[in-house]
Structure formats: C-alpha cells, structure tokens
Amino acid sequence: QAQLVESGGGVVQPGRSLRLSCEASGFTFSTSGMNWVRQAPGKGLEWVAAIWYDGSNKYYRDSVKGRFTISRDNSKNTLYLQMNSLRAEDTAVYFCAREWLGGMDIWGQGTTVTVSS
C-alpha cells in the first residue's frame, strides 16, 4: 500500500542545520507533487513547502523562505527538506504528504524537530 516514511529529525541548536528525508513506496512518486507540513507542539497544521512532480517548481511559506529548501530525487523515491538557520519556532513534527486533487491524500507518520540550546 502507499506509504511515506520520514526520517532525519532530532534536537538541534538554534542557527544549526538539519535535513529531513521522506521515502515513498506503493505509488508512482515521480508523477506526484509533494508537500511538507508541520505541527508545533499542541498546535494546528501549518504548510511549509511544496514541490512539483519533476522538481521544476518549488514553493515556501514566507517564514521559511531563504532558510529551507525542498528537493527530491525521483530515482530514489525520496523527498527532502534542508533546514538551515533553525529557530526555536521551527520546533514541530514535520510531515510529508502527497498532493492529490488540490489536497493531500497520503501522509507520513512525521519526524520531530526540536530547536533548543
């Protein structure tokens, strides 16, 4: 069945970097747009970034522009989120999700990022 598995989360100091990965299986990753969505502790869902199926277009929320980079390797069925200059307010569970018909139909289990000194 279709599945997304995130990895790469952890505890990191403010100003440092982290790279998240999301491995896809059970569907054709190379024809799917993908998203990163985060959820701060006890808070709601917040969209972070999106990338087209071929990587040709990328979109970010304002608060992460210039700090985060979304990318993908279709040969490895893997989505990435490179996070630089991390701030305390980036602390959250990060989910990857497949775009489908203007929504998100497949979600991973999430990976936790904690930014703290």
Next chain:
Amino acid sequence: DVVMTQSPLSLPVTLGQPASISCRSSQSLLYSDGSTYLNWFQQRPGQSPRRLIYKVSNRGSGVPDRFSGSGSGTDFTLKISRVEAEDVGVYYCMQGTHWPPITFGQGTRLEIK
C-alpha cells in the same frame, strides 16, 4: 493569504448523535477550472492527519459514508451523521485553491460527552 476560520473549536457530542463543523474562507475557493479545492482532515490522538473529504464533497478512499462535506464559495460544512467513539480527534479544513500558501483552519476538537 486565505484565512480559514472553523467553528466551533470544541465539539462535545453524544455517541450516535450527529455533529457538524463549519469552515469559512476569507475569499471564494472557486478556482478558474470550475473546481473548489476545499479539503477536510481528521487527526486522531497521536496519529498523522487523514484526508476525509476533497473538493468539498468527495469522500477519500475508505472513509465511512457517515462523513459528508458540503458548501460552496466561502462557506463549507463537514457533517458526521452518527458519531462513533473512533471519531474522537481534531478536524481541519484546508484550502488548495489560492496558494502559496496552502492554509488550514485552526482545528475543531471533537470529544464524546
């Protein structure tokens, strides 16, 4: 940015009774292709979000038919015809018409009375 406003934020419901959640957008979600990209998600405690409804009223794969979505323009509703224990969680609406950014509602917490 399109602001999505849900009400109520907390919804206590008796088992077997209906429930309804409202979602209003700050601008019409009708896209130029004629579709309205309004989605509903359920997040059970400790779990990832699960898509229930896409394009206002289409149920996702495996979603029970007690869940239904309706609405148009800026006003949308998620209805549960008879609440079951497994429906406890937080429900979010999300718009995919005017992006970036994709935006979510604040969430509505459904609990059993």
